[in-house]
Amino acid sequence: MEHSDTDADVVIAGAGPTGLMLACELRLAGVDVTVVERLAERTGESRAGGMHARTLEVLDQRGVLDRFLAAGELQPVGHFSGLYLDFDESESRHAYPLMILQSVIERLLEEWAAELGVRVRRSAPVTGIRQDAEGVTVELGTDGGGTAALRARYLVGCDGGRSTVRKLAGIGFPGTPATMTALIGDVELPDLTEEYVWVRRGPGGDYSAIAFEPGWFRVITSDYDRVAGSAEPATFEQLRESLVRLAGTDFGMRKPRWVSRFNDAARQADRYRQGRVLLAGDAAHIHFPAGGQGLNMGVQDAVNLGWKLASVVRGRAPEGLLDSYHAERHPVAERVLHNTRAQSALARPGPQTEALREVFGELLVFDDVNRHLRAMLTALDVRYPADCDHPLAGRRVPDADLKTADGATRVHELLRAGRPVLLDLRGGGASAAVAAGWADRVDVVEARSEADHWSVPVIGEVAAPAALLVRPDGHVAWAAAPDGPPGRAALRTALTTWFGPPARR
Numbered sequence: 001m002e003h004s005d006t007d008a009d010v011v012i013a014g015a016g017p018t019g020l021m022l023a024c025e026l027r028l029a030g031v032d033v034t035v036v037e038r039l040a041e042r043t044g045e046s047r048a049g050g051m052h053a054r055t056l057e058v059l060d061q062r063g064v065l066d067r068f069l070a071a072g073e074l075q076p077v078g079h080f081s082g083l084y085l086d087f088d089e090s091e092s093r094h095a096y097p098l099m100i101l102q103s104v105i106e107r108l109l110e111e112w113a114a115e116l117g118v119r120v121r122r123s124a125p126v127t128g129i130r131q132d133a134e135g136v137t138v139e140l141g142t143d144g145g146g147t148a149a150l151r152a153r154y155l156v157g158c159d160g161g162r163s164t165v166r167k168l169a170g171i172g173f174p175g176t177p178a179t180m181t182a183l184i185g186d187v188e189l190p191d192l193t194e195e196y197v198w199v200r201r202g203p204g205g206d207y208s209a210i211a212f213e214p215g216w217f218r219v220i221t222s223d224y225d226r227v228a229g230s231a232e233p234a235t236f237e238q239l240r241e242s243l244v245r246l247a248g249t250d251f252g253m254r255k256p257r258w259v260s261r262f263n264d265a266a267r268q269a270d271r272y273r274q275g276r277v278l279l280a281g282d283a284a285h286i287h288f289p290a291g292g293q294g295l296n297m298g299v300q301d302a303v304n305l306g307w308k309l310a311s312v313v314r315g316r317a318p319e320g321l322l323d324s325y326h327a328e329r330h331p332v333a334e335r336v337l338h339n340t341r342a343q344s345a346l347a348r349p350g351p352q353t354e355a356l357r358e359v360f361g362e363l364l365v366f367d368d369v370n371r372h373l374r375a376m377l378t379a380l381d382v383r384y385p386a387d388c389d390h391p392l393a394g395r396r397v398p399d400a401d402l403k404t405a406d407g408a409t410r411v412h413e414l415l416r417a418g419r420p421v422l423l424d425l426r427g428g429g430a431s432a433a434v435a436a437g438w439a440d441r442v443d444v445v446e447a448r449s450e451a452d453h454w455s456v457p458v459i460g461e462v463a464a465p466a467a468l469l470v471r472p473d474g475h476v477a478w479a480a481a482p483d484g485p486p487g488r489a490a491l492r493t494a495l496t497t498w499f500g501p502p503a504r505r
C-alpha cells in the first residue's frame with residue numbers, strides 16, 4: 001500500500017452539495033479539511049433543481065447568497081405533491097424557492113471551497129476505514145488501481161444514498177422500499193407545443209416537462225406499475241417508452257444529455273455518528289424527491305454539524321457536543337421522510353387518490369394549511385430542543401433589521417464569520433458581562449432592533465427580545481424577553497452547553 005503524506009483534521013467523503021458545504025463550514029472555523037471524491041470530475045448532471053428559503057438564508061448568513069441568486073431564477077410558487085403552495089414574504093427575506101440546477105450549485109460551492117482553502121482530492125473513493133482512540137485511517141482507491149491512506153481525527157460520510165462510509169461503519173439504514181419507478185432526463189422535445197407540462201396525471205402515473213434553458217427540457221416520468229431493480233441501467237429508450245405510455249407521444253424526444261432513475265424508497269441511518277465517523281446528507285437519509293427537500297436538508301445538516309465538529313476538533317468543546325448533531329438532525333429527516341411518503345401516496349394514480357387530491361386541494365385554500373405545509377417544506381419551522389422557554393429558543397433567528405453604532409445591519413449578516421453572536425438589544429452590558437469568559441469564541445454585538453416585533457414562521461409576531469444568543473448555524477440558543485427576567489444563569493448554561501466552559505482568567 002502506497003502511504004499518503006497528507007493528513008487532515010477532518011476527511012469528508014463525497015464532493016456533492018453536502019460534503020462541499022461542510023468543508024466550507026469547517027474551513028471558516030479554521031479546521032484543516034480534505035474532501036475525497038470517487039469521481040475524476042463533476043458529472044454536470046442535475047438531480048435537484050431548486051433551493052428553499054432556509055437554505056437561501058444559510059447561504060446569506062455566510063455572505064455567498066448573491067452568487068446563487070445570480071445563477072438561478074426565483075419562483076413565486078412551490079408545491080406539495082404537485083399541488084401549488086403560496087409563499088409569504090413576511091416569513092423570510094428569501095421566501096421564494098430559487099430554481100437552480102444542482103450542477104450549478106455544486107460548481108458555486110466548489111469555487112467557494114477553493115477560496116477558503118479546502119483540498120478536494122478526486123478519483124479517490126473511500127474503500128476502507130479503521131477507527132482507534134485518536135483518529136480514523138481512511139483507505140482510498142487511486143487512479144492507477146492502487147490504494148492510499150489518509151489519517152484524520154474525524155471522517156464524515158457525505159457520499160450519497162449508497163454510502164460506502166455508512167456501510168463500512170456498520171450503521172443501519174432502515175426504512176420503506178420502493179413502490180414505483182421514476183425516470184429523469186434532460187432532452188430536446190421539438191414537438192412539444194406548450195411552454196412546459198407540470199405533473200400531468202394519467203391511469204399509470206404522471207409526467208412533467210420543465211424548461212430549464214431555451215431548447216431543452218427536464219422530463220420526469222413516474223410509473224406506478226413497476227419497480228425497477230437497483231442494478232438495472234436507466235436508458236434513453238426507457239424514458240421514451242415511459243413518456244409514450246403516459247403521454248401518448250414522445251414529443252420527438254432527442255439528444256439526451258443524461259438519463260437517471262429514482263424511486264420512493266425512504267430510509268434513514270439509525271445513528272448519525274459511530275465514534276469518529278459521522279454521516280450527513282443523502283448518506284444519512286434518502287426519500288422521494290417530492291417538494292425538493294433532499295439537497296436542502298443535506299446543506300442544513302452540514303451547517304448544523306460544521307461548527308460543532310470544528311469546536312471539538314479545536315478542543316473548545318467536549319466530544320459529547322457531537323451527539324447533539326444526531327439529536328437535532330435525525331428528527332428533521334424523519335419528518336421529511338414522513339412528508340415525502342405522504343406526497344408519494346397523494347401522487348399514486350387511481351380514483352381514490354384523485355378524490356383525495358381534490359379534497360387536499362380544497363384544504364390548501366386555507367391560509368393556515370398553506371402556512372403549515374410551506375414552513376415544513378422550506379424548513380423554516382425547524383425547532384431544536386432548547387433549555388429556555390422563550391418562543392424563539394431553538395428556532396432559526398429571524399433576519400431582523402438592526403442599528404449598531406457603526407450603522408445599519410441585519411441579524412443574518414452578523415453570522416458571516418460562522419461564529420456565535422450574543423446580541424444585546426437593550427444595552428447596559430449585563431449579558432455581555434456574563435459572556436466575558438467566552439470572549440475568544442463568542443462575538444458580542446450591541447444593537448437596536450428597528451422593529452418592536454419580529455415575524456416568526458408558524459407562530460407569528462414575537463416581541464423583539466432584550467438579548468439573544470445565536471449559534472453559528474443561525475439557531476437561537478437562548479433569548480430574554482423584553483419584559484422578562486434577564487436570565488443570566490440560563491445564558492451561562494447555554495454558553496457552556498454549546499461553546500464549552502469559560503476560559504480561565
Ligand SMILES: Cc1cc2nc3c(=O)[nH]c(=O)nc-3n(C[C@H](O)[C@H](O)[C@H](O)COP(=O)(O)OP(=O)(O)OC[C@H]3O[C@@H](n4cnc5c(N)ncnc54)[C@H](O)[C@@H]3O)c2cc1C
Nearest residue numbers: 014016017018038048049050126160281282292294295296
Ligand atoms: C429527480 C430528483 C430531483 C431532486 N430535486 C431536488 C430539489 O429540487 N431540491 C432538493 O433539495 N433536492 C432534490 N433532490 C435530492 C438531491 O439531489 C440530493 O438530496 C442531493 O444530491 C444530496 O447531496 P449529497 O451531497 O448528500 O449527496 P450526492 O449528491 O449523492 O453526493 C455524493 C458524492 O459522494 C461521491 N461518492 C460516492 N461514493 C464515494 C466514495 N466511496 N468515496 C468518495 N466519494 C464518494 C459521489 O460521487 C458524489 O459526488 C432531487 C433528487 C432527485 C433524484
